Each structure stands twice: as structure tokens, then as C-alpha cells.
Amino acid sequence: MNIEQFIRAEVLAQKAYPAEVMECRIKLDANESPYGLPAPLQERLFARIKDTALNRYPDAGAPMLRKRYGALCGVDENMVMTGNGSDELIQILCAAMARPGAGILIPTPTFVMYRIIALNCGMGVTEVRLDDAFDLDVAVMLDKAADESPALIFLSYPNSPTGNWFGEDRIRAILEASAGVVVVDEAYFNFSGKTFLPLLKQYDNLVILRTLSKVGYAALRIGFLLGAPELVRELNKVRLPYNMNALSQAAAGFFMDEQQAFSELIDKIVEEREILYAALQKIDGVNPYPSAANFIFFSCTLNVTHVYERLIRKGILIKPFIFPWSSRQFIRVTVGKREENEAFIEELKRVVAK
Numbered sequence: 001m002n003i004e005q006f007i008r009a010e011v012l013a014q015k016a017y018p019a020e021v022m023e024c025r026i027k028l029d030a031n032e033s034p035y036g037l038p039a040p041l042q043e044r045l046f047a048r049i050k051d052t053a054l055n056r057y058p059d060a061g062a063p064m065l066r067k068r069y070g071a072l073c074g075v076d077e078n079m080v081m082t083g084n085g086s087d088e089l090i091q092i093l094c095a096a097m098a099r100p101g102a103g104i105l106i107p108t109p110t111f112v113m114y115r116i117i118a119l120n121c122g123m124g125v126t127e128v129r130l131d132d133a134f135d136l137d138v139a140v141m142l143d144k145a146a147d148e149s150p151a152l153i154f155l156s157y158p159n160s161p162t163g164n165w166f167g168e169d170r171i172r173a174i175l176e177a178s179a180g181v182v183v184v185d186e187a188y189f190n191f192s193g194k195t196f197l198p199l200l201k202q203y204d205n206l207v208i209l210r211t212l213s214k215v216g217y218a219a220l221r222i223g224f225l226l227g228a229p230e231l232v233r234e235l236n237k238v239r240l241p242y243n244m245n246a247l248s249q250a251a252a253g254f255f256m257d258e259q260q261a262f263s264e265l266i267d268k269i270v271e272e273r274e275i276l277y278a279a280l281q282k283i284d285g286v287n288p289y290p291s292a293a294n295f296i297f298f299s300c301t302l303n304v305t306h307v308y309e310r311l312i313r314k315g316i317l318i319k320p321f322i323f324p325w326s327s328r329q330f331i332r333v334t335v336g337k338r339e340e341n342e343a344f345i346e347e348l349k350r351v352v353a354k
Contacts, residue, residue, distance in 0.1 A: 016029045028317060029332075034337045041258060064253070065249050068253060071325070076229065082224060087223070096237070097151040098151075109323060147180050162297050175205065181207055182205055186210050201230075207226065269294050279342075298331055302352060314347050
């Protein structure tokens with residue numbers, strides 16, 4: 001059997017996402033929280049989920065969770081959709097809007113799953129390079145939006161992998177000019193504090209994505225989409241009926257009950273981020289960029305593949321970035337625990353010194 005004759009060309013042209021498992025003692029590559037839940041918090045979570053009926057399907061559409069999250073955000077529950085992580089919500093958006101000839105518009109570099117999922121759904125992808133300050137080149141974005149009428153424009157806020165906010169006025173200009181849906185992905189909202197949520201009722205083409213993966217729930221895959229009721233209604237036709245499992249629904253409700261405890265963990269990460277940033281600034285050949293997320297992006301005068309290989313030999317995993325359009329090379333490092341960050345800094349100093 002020649003399976004390729006039955007697979008769409010755009011799928012055949014892609015490579016599977018490289019989510020390989022690497023052995024390491026310090027994992028600083030995936031923007032996860034370095035902290036497990038403290039024992040008292042974990043005990044309270046286990047008490048919450050222990051009576052979950054594993055023999056029953058979860059609540060379809062997570063109505064109680066949508067109601068609670070909507071109340072937390074100050075919007076009606078019919079403006080909220082839950083997902084198996086943000087990735088599923090991005091997939092739902094693309095699947096619903098992948099009409100023949102439809103495409104997406106994204107800046108680059110940005111979160112890679114926008115491009116991968118759009119291509120998997122048969123959509124075209126137009127990329128516009130960020131400017132030298134890693135902000136949106138709004139003139140080019142507006143030109144592309146006018147010329148190509150993308151169904152979706154994805155904007156990571158703050159941006160991954162660069163860690164910075166795009167100018168709010170630039171995003172507003174895109175919102176006002178776009179005929180399609182503008183998705184502001186606030187995956188790192190908990191570390192930045194900035195949000196486009198107040199504009200949700202002003203712009204019916206605005207969608208906001210949130211996730212709990214960065215604040216300690218990466219294993220549970222919990223995502224939220226907020227948008228106009230009319231859009232959410234149509235997206236629900238694409239969403240699978242039991243897309244969020246019962247344990248994740250219970251854990252998400254627990255997160256909302258324990259905001260103070262989770263905020264303390266988030267505050268620790270923000271504190272460590274600033275210490276790590278200051279340490280990177282002191283290393284010759286390293287230029288870190290200010291971050292509003294739980295990671296730091298920095299350029300390096302050394303070959304970053306060489307840096308990656310040297311660090312992984314010491315059991316430290318980071319994420320290198322090489323862009324064909326840039327003479328600079330970059331590394332993204334997740335903020336870890338104090339001792340993990342210090343170990344990373346010491347090894348990086350050794351690599352740079354040789």
C-alpha cells in the first residue's frame with residue numbers, strides 16, 4: 001500500500017514536531033514552571049479530584065468551568081471555550097476557518113504551533129519579520145492583511161520566543177484594520193500582567209487565548225479561549241464533545257480557588273527571572289533581552305548549537321534558535337529554581353570562556 005497517495009500534500013511536506021525526550025538534570029527548554037505544587041497544596045488538589053468518576057465521560061463543554069472562568073475574567077460564559085491546552089484551541093480556530101484559499105498571518109519569530117497547525121489544516125501561512133527591537137512591523141503587517149485578507153492573525157503577547165510585549169497601539173491598529181479574527185495569545189499573562197481582555201467587547205474580531213501550562217499545570221493541558229459569543233458558538237461545532245478530561249476540569253477549578261497559592265509560585269518565578277537576567281548581562285558575548293514571560297531570550301556571539309551541545313553534556317537543556325534571515329544566533333532559557341539558574345550560568349560562563 002502506498003499510504004502517501006492518501007495523505008494531503010501539505011502534511012507530507014511537514015516534519016513531526018520535535019518533542020523528543022532528552023535526559024537532563026536541569027530542564028530549561030520548554031517554558032514550564034520549575035516548581036511542583038507544595039505538599040499542602042498538592043494534598044488539597046488530590047482531595048478535590050479523588051472522587052472524580054473515572055468511569056464516566058467528563059462534562060461536555062465544561063459548563064461549570066466556563067462559567068467560573070468567565071466570572072473571573074468579567075465576561076459571560078458564552079464567550080468562553082475550554083480546550084486541551086492552547087494548541088487544541090488554535091487547531092479549532094484553524095479547522096473552523098480553513099475555507100479554500102484561506103490563510104493566516106503571523107510575525108516571525110513567534111510560537112511555532114501557529115504555523116504547524118495552520119499548514120496541517122490546509123491553510124496558507126504568511127510571515128512578517130519583527131523589527132530590530134522584536135516589535136511588530138505594523139506597516140508591513142497592515143499591507144499583508146489588506147492584500148491577503150487572512151482569516152486569522154496570531155499575535156503572542158508577550159511574544160514567544162522573544163519575551164517582549166508588542167506595542168499595544170500596533171495591535172490595536174491591526175485589530176481595527178483586519179477583516180479576519182485577531183488572536184492575542186496571552187499564554188504568559190500570569191508573568192506579565194498585561195492583557196487585551198478589556199477590549200474584548202469593543203472588538204468582535206478579537207480572540208484571547210490563555211493557558212495554565214506555564215503556572216504549574218503543563219501536564220494537565222488546560223486552555224481557555226475568550227471571544228465574541230457568535231464566534232464561540234461556531235467554534236463549538238468543531239470542538240470535540242469531551243475535549244477536556246474530568247481531572248483537568250477539576251484541577252482548573254482548584255486553580256481558581258487557590259489563586260493566592262499559585263500567585264506565590266508565579267512571584268517566585270518573576271523574582272528569579274530578574275536575577276537570571278542580571279547574571280546574563282554580566283557574561284561577555286551574551287546579550288539578554290528584557291522579558292515579561294517565564295523565560296529569557298538572548299543573543300550569543302558563539303555558535304548556539306555548540307553552546308547547546310556543551311550544556312547538554314553537563315545535563316542542562318536549553319533551546320537554541322538560528323534564523324536564516326539573521327546573522328545573530330539566539331538561545332531561550334526557561335527560568336528555573338535558583339540553584340538551577342546558578343548552575344546554568346556557571347556552565348555558560350565556562351563555555352563562553354573557552
